Amino acid sequence: MQIWNWHGFFIYLTNRYIFEGAVTTLWLTAFSICAGFVLGGALALMKRSRHQIVSLPARFYVWFFRGTPLLVQLIVIYTGLPKFGIRLDVVTCSLIGLSLNEAAYLAEIIRAGLNAVPPGQIAAARALGFEERQIAWRITFPQAMRIIVPPLGNSVNGLLKTTSVTSVISMEELLRRTQLLVQEHFMVLELFSVSALYYLAMTSAWDMVQRRLEHYVNKPYARPTSSRANAPANAQALPDIGQDAR
Amino acid sequence: MIVFDSVCKHYGTFQVLNNCSATINKGEIVVICGPSGSGKSTLIKCVNGLETFDSGQITVDGTRLHDPATHLPDLRRRIGMVFQGFELFQHLTVLQNVMIAQRVVLHRNKAEAHERAMLLLQRVGLADHAAKYPVALSGGQQQRVAIARALAIDPVAILFDEPTSALDPEMVAEVLAVMTELAQAGMTMMCVTHEMGFARQVANRVIFMDRGEFVDDLPAADFFDGRCSDRAGTFLKRILSH
Ligand SMILES: Nc1ncnc2c1ncn2[C@@H]1O[C@H](COP(=O)(O)OP(=O)(O)O)[C@@H](O)[C@H]1O
Ligand SMILES: [Mg+2]
Numbered sequence: 001m002q003i004w005n006w007h008g009f010f011i012y013l014t015n016r017y018i019f020e021g022a023v024t025t026l027w028l029t030a031f032s033i034c035a036g037f038v039l040g041g042a043l044a045l046m047k048r049s050r051h052q053i054v055s056l057p058a059r060f061y062v063w064f065f066r067g068t069p070l071l072v073q074l075i076v077i078y079t080g081l082p083k084f085g086i087r088l089d090v091v092t093c094s095l096i097g098l099s100l101n102e103a104a105y106l107a108e109i110i111r112a113g114l115n116a117v118p119p120g121q122i123a124a125a126r127a128l129g130f131e132e133r134q135i136a137w138r139i140t141f142p143q144a145m146r147i148i149v150p151p152l153g154n155s156v157n158g159l160l161k162t163t164s165v166t167s168v169i170s171m172e173e174l175l176r177r178t179q180l181l182v183q184e185h186f187m188v189l190e191l192f193s194v195s196a197l198y199y200l201a202m203t204s205a206w207d208m209v210q211r212r213l214e215h216y217v218n219k220p221y222a223r224p225t226s227s228r229a230n231a232p233a234n235a236q237a238l239p240d241i242g243q244d245a246r
Numbered sequence: 247m248i249v250f251d252s253v254c255k256h257y258g259t260f261q262v263l264n265n266c267s268a269t270i271n272k273g274e275i276v277v278i279c280g281p282s283g284s285g286k287s288t289l290i291k292c293v294n295g296l297e298t299f300d301s302g303q304i305t306v307d308g309t310r311l312h313d314p315a316t317h318l319p320d321l322r323r324r325i326g327m328v329f330q331g332f333e334l335f336q337h338l339t340v341l342q343n344v345m346i347a348q349r350v351v352l353h354r355n356k357a358e359a360h361e362r363a364m365l366l367l368q369r370v371g372l373a374d375h376a377a378k379y380p381v382a383l384s385g386g387q388q389q390r391v392a393i394a395r396a397l398a399i400d401p402v403a404i405l406f407d408e409p410t411s412a413l414d415p416e417m418v419a420e421v422l423a424v425m426t427e428l429a430q431a432g433m434t435m436m437c438v439t440h441e442m443g444f445a446r447q448v449a450n451r452v453i454f455m456d457r458g459e460f461v462d463d464l465p466a467a468d469f470f471d472g473r474c475s476d477r478a479g480t481f482l483k484r485i486l487s488h
Contacts, residue, residue: 118333120329120331120333121333121335121336123296123329123333124327124329124333124334124335125335126296126318126319126322127294127296127322127325127326127327127329127396128322128323128327128346128347128351128395128396128399129319129320129322129323129324129347129351129399130319130347130350130351131319134350134351138346138350139335139337142337143335143336143337146337219379220336220337220338220339220379220380220381221336221379221381222381223381223382224382
């Protein structure tokens with residue numbers, strides 16, 4: 001038996017079945033991060049509430065979903081719900097499991113972002129006659145995004161790889177399809193290398209997007225170096241935690 | 247324009263505002279001074295509902311603050327406020343800072359808001375900086391933008407809470423110049439400040455606060471010509487010796 005089959009490697013690298021698995025991984029990630037962000041945002045708002053009736057359920061949710069493995073959550077959704085008469089297909093179960101799990105992590109990230117907005121900014125908006133809802137959309141959220149984007153980017157990166165956990169409920173994403181081919185053709189190293197390359201390509205592409213996003217949200221806070229002496233001492237310029245945080 | 251009627255406020259058992267009554271008429275410039283912790287910021291924030299008070303009444307341009315029918319955002323859009331820490335919106339350019347309330351609160355169209363913002367920036371001498379973000383400006387420049395932002399909603403009065411206290415000494419004058427110009431243009435102003443030169447030259451009246459009380463409420467000339475209380479005299483001596 002050969003140690004490494006180049007021919008096989010290149011065949012799989014351009015294999016349509018594998019490629020479509022990677023595409024599945026991409027949209028699983030995209031959907032889960034978006035749904036997780038919306039749900040996580042709601043949880044973050046609930047957690048910030050002064051009323052325990054509102055904040056307690058959110059705290060319980062985050063505690064539960066961060067405290068149990070995604071693998072277990074997926075299996076419970078996939079095998080548990082049918083016992084209550086709720087029968088969902090694999091794709092739906094995967095999307096639900098990933099989104100619910102991601103929401104718990106994003107809730108914490110979003111909450112930290114919201115808390116980082118200086119109260120004075122909100123007072124200034126109130127003094128101008130903004131309604132609370134207008135303050136949230138025009139002031140709090142845009143300013144919080146600067147704090148949220150770096151860890152959010154890490155979450156996307158992590159999620160690209162975490163989607164592979166859905167293979168346990170036979171979701172045919174990249175890793176599952178790789179494993180299926182391995183069972184047929186036994187080219188373990190070649191196939192998993194192809195799969196790793198796909199993951200690398202996707203995370204690298206995301207890295208570029210994230211760098212742009214970070215540049216965008218940090219633009220207002222970047223002091224022009226030429227007029228540094230001109231800048232006030234008390235400006236709230238946070239250190240650039242973007243790239244170094246990873 | 248602004249009427250305080252027996253305003254009281256407590257933080258727990260600590261009384262921050264003690265039976266404060268005064269009237270600020272249209273076009274008047276009233277300076278509030280007093281030792282740190284005497285309740286000046288609390289008082290001024292009560293005027294536009296950024297702080298609540300326990301009893302008494304504040305009436306702004308005919309609208310009562312302690313009235314369930316008063317929708318605070320409606321009241322606030324008639325009063326400008328300038329903060330000690332500037333509080334320009336950090337994620338917006340100077341121009342956007344002066345435009346945003348016009349767009350969001352007053353629903354002016356873009357062209358109109360832009361034109362008004364540029365006029366105001368010219369008035370405070372910062373039209374050249376319109377495209378910059380606040381971090382790129384000095385403290386004095388930021389405070390002048392903050393004044394332009396407050397003026398952009400066409401307020402009937404402006405509240406200042408120690409507008410020059412966070413500034414380096416060389417920047418105080420440029421902000422006071424803008425405030426003086428405003429005063430001469432007939433704006434109603436309620437101004438917490440320790441700039442006694444400004445108070446003497448520009449203010450109509452000085453209210454001296456101590457431990458939550460209005461100790462003196464005198465025409466500026468009388469206040470500075472020794473007709474103030476002993477407490478105010480001591481306070482004046484202390485800050486003028488610095
Ligand atoms: N949120 C608060 N809780 C308790 N005490 C407060 C609070 N805000 C202000 N105070 C107290 O109220 C007093 C008046 O504060 P402030 O109005 O800021 O005074 P000034 O502006 O005159 O320096 C101070 O003694 C301060 O410690
Ligand atoms: Mg104060």
